[in-house]
Amino acid sequence: MHPKALLDESTRLIEKVFKFDHPADAVVARHFRENKALGPRERATLSDTVYAVLRERLKLEWLARSGTGSKWRRLAILGFPGDRDFLKSALTDPEKTWLDACARVTDGDFLAPHRHNLPEWLAQALRDQVGKEFDALATSLNQPAPLDLRVNTLKMKRDAAVTELKAAGLAAQATPFSPWGVRLQDKANLGKLPLFINGGIEVQDEGSQLLALLMDAKRGEMVADFCAGAGGKTLAIGASMRNSGRLYAFDTSAHRLDAIKPRLARSGLSNVHPVAIAHERDERVKRLAGKMDRVLVDAPCSGLGTLRRSPDLKWRQTPETVAAQAELQGRILASAARLVKPGGRLVYATCSLLPQENEAVAGAFTREHPDFEVLPVSALLAAAHVVDSDQLVAGEGGCFLRLWPHRHATDGFFAAVWTKKP
Numbered sequence: 270m271h272p273k274a275l276l277d278e279s280t281r282l283i284e285k286v287f288k289f290d291h292p293a294d295a296v297v298a299r300h301f302r303e304n305k306a307l308g309p310r311e312r313a314t315l316s317d318t319v320y321a322v323l324r325e326r327l328k329l330e331w332l333a334r335s336g337t338g339s340k341w342r343r344l345a346i347l348g349f350p351g352d353r354d355f356l357k358s359a360l361t362d363p364e365k366t367w368l369d370a371c372a373r374v375t376d377g378d379f380l381a382p383h384r385h386n387l388p389e390w391l392a393q394a395l396r397d398q399v400g401k402e403f404d405a406l407a408t409s410l411n412q413p414a415p416l417d418l419r420v421n422t423l424k425m426k427r428d429a430a431v432t433e434l435k436a437a438g439l440a441a442q443a444t445p446f447s448p449w450g451v452r453l454q455d456k457a458n459l460g461k462l463p464l465f466i467n468g469g470i471e472v473q474d475e476g477s478q479l480l481a482l483l484m485d486a487k488r489g490e491m492v493a494d495f496c497a498g499a500g501g502k503t504l505a506i507g508a509s510m511r512n513s514g515r516l517y518a519f520d521t522s523a524h525r526l527d528a529i530k531p532r533l534a535r536s537g538l539s540n541v542h543p544v545a546i547a548h549e550r551d552e553r554v555k556r557l558a559g560k561m562d563r564v565l566v567d568a569p570c571s572g573l574g575t576l577r578r579s580p581d582l583k584w585r586q587t588p589e590t591v592a593a594q595a596e597l598q599g600r601i602l603a604s605a606a607r608l609v610k611p612g613g614r615l616v617y618a619t620c621s622l623l624p625q626e627n628e629a630v631a632g633a634f635t636r637e638h639p640d641f642e643v644l645p646v647s648a649l650l651a652a653a654h655v656v657d658s659d660q661l662v663a664g665e666g667g668c669f670l671r672l673w674p675h676r677h678a679t680d681g682f683f684a685a686v687w688t689k690k691p
């Protein structure tokens with residue numbers, strides 16, 4: 270595609286995404302479906318441009334206050350990746366002069382929001398928690414994530430997977446905390462790798478793997494993944510059950526549950542039962558009350574721990590949406606807890622960095638459910654032989670899992686664990 274046409278296409282896509290009426294990945298995917306002629310390299314340029322503008326929105330909007338042409342075009346120019354000469358061949362002379370002036374702006378010219386690129390309410394909420402580490406946190410949230418994989422231990426050992434990935438020319442290394450994890454530093458097209466097709470590996474952030482590890486699900490148990498979505502954690506839990514027992518994958522979105530099916534087929538798991546429910550108090554849930562050895566509530570949340578992958582969330586979430594999520598999280602947790610049998614385990618998890626969705630929800634549950642006792646995450650991780658597990662926890666006695674992108678190179682995650690008193 271001619272550089273001029275590619276820049277015009279980027280401009281159109283940025284304008285669509287910045288309506289913020291749908292998640293950015295859905296808007297981009299739809300745009301590609303509707304424009305089938307776009308090749309892989311053009312798609313990569315378009316999506317890199319959109320994500321660069323989402324990540325550095327405040328800085329780029331500030332730079333785009335000068336210049337000519339539409340705001341969306343100016344943002345597309347500023348976010349455009351790769352070769353400057355290629356980009357400049359698409360620009361008018363005044364645009365080239367403006368772009369050169371932008372390149373001369375130094376760090377010292379920017380105000381704090383142009384450096385952290387977070388809405389002020391969120392910046393403040395993060396500063397309140399991490400203090401002096403705030404700049405490091407903001408920087409890591411604004412960088413793309415590496416690609417983490419989980420080795421399917423039903424099929425192979427991690428060392429063998431690393432060897433096979435390296436043989437395929439990929440820079441793979443074991444992740445530091447999860448015993449199932451492999452990290453790829455560069456983007457990779459996994460879809461064609463036999464290792465992926467045959468279910469030896471799945472894409473999953475190391476932090477997500479640790480949440481599945483906290484379930485410690487065993488052979489022959491009755492387990493429920495209450496908010497299973499597309500089954501990332503379901504698959505990890507099923508593998509640790511060695512494909513035995515019964516693993517219910519509940520979700521209110523039948524559409525998301527459908528996405529588990531091809532993943533299940535690759536994984537070799539046959540112990541998973543996806544069940545679409547109407548809401549958290551659905552009859553199908555009630556019938557299983559008191560029968561589960563383990564229940565995971567990977568609750569719907571603001572997703573603000575995943576800004577490395579979904580930078581649009583910082584512009585789509587507000588204090589009001591966070592408050593609404595926290596209320597729903599409390600309801601789902603209380604309802605899912607009814608499934609746990611005496612002596613069974615309950616895990617509550619989010620990919621949020623905000624205490625309203627994390628410690629506050631877990632604390633309220635503990636206060637309102639004297640029949641449940643907190644299990645400190647630090648002891649559970651140590652029992653699972655997770656190295657340096659004391660670095661991964663927060664709260665009194667290391668009671669909660671708290672993962673931070675700048676400290677642990679994972680997405681931001683929270684988890685609390687209880688056992689139901691016998």
Ligand SMILES: C[S@@+](CC[C@H](N)C(=O)[O-])C[C@H]1O[C@@H](n2cnc3c(N)ncnc32)[C@H](O)[C@@H]1O
Pocket residue numbers: 477495496497498499500501502503519520521522525548549567568569570601
């Ligand atoms: C964080 S996502 C789950 C991600 C998934 N566990 C994984 O590892 O890929 C939260 C899920 O909760 C589901 N959900 C929303 N409200 C729910 C409810 N009331 N009961 C059960 N699931 C719900 C959403 O459809 C979404 O798939």
